Amino acid sequence: MAACPTCSNSAPDGSRFCPFCGGKLAALVRKPQDPLVGKVIDNKYVVLERIGTGAMGSIYKAEHRALSKQIALKVLHRHLLTEESHVKRFHREAKAASRLNHPNAIAMLDFGQTEDGLSYIAMEFLPGRDLCRVLFDEGRFSDERTIRISAQILDALDEAHAAGVIHRDLKPENIMIEKLRSNPDFVKVLDFGIAKIRDFAGSENSSFKTATGMVFGTPEYMSPEQIRGEELDGRSDLYSLGVLIYQMLSGELPFSGDSVLEVATAHLTQPPIPLVEKVPGINPAVAAVVSKLMAKKRDDRFENAAEARNAMMAASENAVRPVPPGRKSEQRPQQAPEARINASPSSPESRLGPTARSAHDDDVAPAFLTEVNPPVNSNVQIVKVVLMIALVAALVAGIAAWFWMSYGQ
Ligand SMILES: Nc1ncnc2c1ncn2[C@@H]1O[C@H](COP(=O)(O)OP(=O)(O)OP(=O)(O)O)[C@@H](O)[C@H]1O
Numbered sequence: 001m002a003a004c005p006t007c008s009n010s011a012p013d014g015s016r017f018c019p020f021c022g023g024k025l026a027a028l029v030r031k032p033q034d035p036l037v038g039k040v041i042d043n044k045y046v047v048l049e050r051i052g053t054g055a056m057g058s059i060y061k062a063e064h065r066a067l068s069k070q071i072a073l074k075v076l077h078r079h080l081l082t083e084e085s086h087v088k089r090f091h092r093e094a095k096a097a098s099r100l101n102h103p104n105a106i107a108m109l110d111f112g113q114t115e116d117g118l119s120y121i122a123m124e125f126l127p128g129r130d131l132c133r134v135l136f137d138e139g140r141f142s143d144e145r146t147i148r149i150s151a152q153i154l155d156a157l158d159e160a161h162a163a164g165v166i167h168r169d170l171k172p173e174n175i176m177i178e179k180l181r182s183n184p185d186f187v188k189v190l191d192f193g194i195a196k197i198r199d200f201a202g203s204e205n206s207s208f209k210t211a212t213g214m215v216f217g218t219p220e221y222m223s224p225e226q227i228r229g230e231e232l233d234g235r236s237d238l239y240s241l242g243v244l245i246y247q248m249l250s251g252e253l254p255f256s257g258d259s260v261l262e263v264a265t266a267h268l269t270q271p272p273i274p275l276v277e278k279v280p281g282i283n284p285a286v287a288a289v290v291s292k293l294m295a296k297k298r299d300d301r302f303e304n305a306a307e308a309r310n311a312m313m314a315a316s317e318n319a320v321r322p323v324p325p326g327r328k329s330e331q332r333p334q335q336a337p338e339a340r341i342n343a344s345p346s347s348p349e350s351r352l353g354p355t356a357r358s359a360h361d362d363d364v365a366p367a368f369l370t371e372v373n374p375p376v377n378s379n380v381q382i383v384k385v386v387l388m389i390a391l392v393a394a395l396v397a398g399i400a401a402w403f404w405m406s407y408g409q
Pocket residue numbers: 051052053054055056057058059072106123124125126127129130169173174190191
């Protein structure tokens with residue numbers, strides 16, 4: 001356990017934020033100097049500082065010497081690649097992931113080995129916050145914001161799956177959100193395919209436990225087939241994304257527990273509490289998409305990411321109607337999540353959409369082009385019509401009376 005220097009409470013080892021006051025532990029606690037900081041790697045990269053550490057390795061901000069450009073280096077933990085065959089497979093996976101070229105997937109720039117045999121991956125440096133931090137800071141998201149973020153993740157997954165790369169480790173720490181002028185939630189998916197290294201370094205037949213019984217991975221987001229250690233396809237990523245979306249919409253994980261085994265068992269056997277029960281006012285069509293993504297059997301999920309994206313956009317259509325041409329654009333009223341802390345009520349999020357667009361965009365109108373028409377108060381309309389009729393009747397009666405008075409006698 002580490003002590004938070006702000007509130008003095010204990011935080012579990014490895015936590016980046018204090019569970020009591022939210023302070024950033026890594027930034028506040030004095031760490032022993034990382035031996036890689038200040039070193040030059042492969043004669044190409046100067047390591048500037050450590051950004052974070054995960055199960056697979058540590059992330060460093062570094063500078064590409066020749067280009068004088070900031071990059072991020074992921075240096076894998078030594079115990080993951082102990083055998084020559086592991087290193088070879090790592091190179092194969094890294095090569096496959098580096099071919100991925102999509103605006104919503106992080107660009108992998110290079111990979112190799114440090115002088116003392118550590119494997120590393122060089123990638124673009126992202127200045128935003130990861131989804132874990134955004135959820136912590138701002139609480140659960142509105143339907144629109146969730147759809148906008150998920151659509152970008154699905155775009156990246158669609159591209160990756162078509163290239164034969166399965167992510168295997170979708171979780172909030174692997175989603176970076178950058179605030180751009182054109183998109184307040186521009187998404188980059190990190191660590192495509194890297195979890196495969198964890199799998200082949202672990203047990204041959206289970207991605208969940210190694211031969212020594214050590215648990216790898218993030219069971220909160222693992223698909224049932226991944227927990228069972230089966231061969232995976234893109235639908236496993238769709239399940240993990242379903243868990244992520246559930247968390248974005250409700251602010252809570254569908255399955256949690258005191259032990260990894262408890263969480264894993266829930267994924268295998270328990271249905272999650274339906275979102276329509278958990279989140280008052282949620283668009284039921286969006287909730288239905290999430291429950292299809294989280295189907296226990298992969299055959300019951302969407303066939304692929306493109307189909308899921310279409311369903312998600314169609315669900316958003318269900319709740320909002322297109323703005324008639326020429327009418328002034330208005331903000332769609334936001335859900336008011338109690339957990340939300342900092343979100344600006346005037347944020348332009350319901351009007352701005354994903355920067356990356358796919359071929360499917362033409363099939364369905366994206367959420368950012370649609371909004372709710374203002375409610376029409378029908379009682380007021382009826383009163384207006386009745387008054388008009390009364391006015392016309394009074395006028396006719398007046399004219400008739402004048403005729404009768406003038407000519408009738
Ligand atoms: N390219 C990057 N640019 C900027 N920050 C990054 C980059 N990659 C990762 N990070 C930050 O570093 C944190 C740690 O990343 P890392 O991948 O090492 O750990 P993790 O995702 O929590 O676990 P795992 O090792 O299982 O992937 C991320 O949550 C993110 O905030």
